């Protein structure tokens with residue numbers, strides 16, 4: 001039976017290779033395929049994919065060991081993949097993330113994914129997010145104070161954005177105050193990019209996707225195990241703390257005192273009808289997924305936002321002006337949910353940041369059946385389809401003068417004619433980001449806390465133009481060499 005399975009697997013690989021042979025892409029070597037393209041330093045990978053894509057795109061075939069990826073970028077192709085009910089299963093490479101990030105929504109497939117998605121989505125409803133604005137504001141002020149204390153120095157804002165994002169996520173997931181000084185928290189935030197570095201390394205060296213095979217990689221496996229331990233220990237702690245808090249709240253109720261207002265995401269999942277579909281263990285895995293994914297992506301988004309303000313003083317001034325108009329004399333007034341709709345330039349600015357620096361640059365699906373793309377290629381079953389968004393987001397057909405940073409591209413009159421799938425930093429369709437609105441509200445509120453208090457700039461040897469910013473990627477994109485900035489109080 002083992003031999004038969006091997007024979008079938010090899011036949012499938014040969015079928016995939018045969019059916020993708022006429023697609024554009026670099027010439028593969030036998031067995032290893034195109035992995036040598038990525039043999040340089042890991043920090044080069046982003047530039048390598050961009051280079052390959054401009055040579056071969058908008059549809060490109062890559063063989064990585066036994067896996068074949070078809071990378072797409074044209075909005076019609078992307079739309080077909082992300083909206084089809086037949087292509088909701090994630091690429092098999094993501095399963096190697098499970099020990100690090102949990103068996104949660106981002107990784108699961110089939111019926112289990114559907115059940116989890118139904119259980120979780122209602123707990124990020126707008127009515128619930130409304131309650132989070134106060135936490136976003138509080139965390140934004142704490143972040144502003146932390147940055148103000150660094151006045152007179154040059155520093156990489158990335159880890160600090162990471163702590164702000166993680167403190168916020170934990171507080172909104174848990175509804176308890178977080179201990180900012182907790183060394184476990186700092187270790188956890190540091191572990192997220194490391195975890196993603198391991199993941200990326202294994203994608204480009206796919207024979208290490210199995211944990212067993214990776215254990216032979218003596219130079220990396222011990223650190224991998226440590227990262228896994230840190231991520232797991234921290235999320236277990238969150239759930240333990242939450243249980244304790246719920247028990248204490250119940251005791252307060254029993255003593256007939258006023259119960260604490262429930263507003264955390266986890267409270268909603270635990271008490272909602274939909275959330276009951278998840279067992280305790282499944283919920284623990286979801287918390288692990290959400291805390292790591294949300295912290296990691298929000299960290300990079302917040303860093304790009306601040307870095308853009310530092311490089312583009314004119315944009316910073318317009319954001320400040322808008323906040324000045326909304327907050328007036330009272331800079332200390334906490335931003336409220338009702339203010340969100342008035343922050344129109346700030347919203348366009350955030351959208352443009354997420355176009356210009358696509359935080360999640362690529363995501364991939366597994367093809368269970370042959371699938372004909374609108375561009376004409378047939379993607380065979382067993383193939384992985386990767387959506388390479390930086391190419392889409394910088395396509396002059398949809399974004400004229402694409403390397404120019406211009407928030408006004410997102411004025412309603414400038415969006416009307418645009419293909420709806422030309423801009424999708426949060427993906428789209430049934431597997432889109434469940435944290436999209438959360439992320440936008442978080443970024444808006446933190447911007448409103450930072451900009452009236454602080455002025456950002458880059459040091460003299462920093463990039464003069466946004467186009468000079470070099471990028472690197474693991475699962476998310478970040479600034480190569482660190483997002484070094486200076487701040488001064490206003």
Ligand code: HEM
Pocket residue numbers: 090105106107117289290293294295297298301359360363364424425426427430431432433434435436438439
């Ligand atoms: C600016 C910040 C963020 C960006 C750019 C982003 C982007 C994305 C993208 C592109 C996907 C689709 C990935 C795929 O199909 O493989 C995704 C999925 C997901 N995101 Fe986000 N995200 C952000 C913030 C958040 C936040 C704050 C949360 C939670 C509160 C979150 C939770 C998730 C989850 C759970 C999924 C998986 C959904 C599923 O597969 O059903 N994200 N995100």
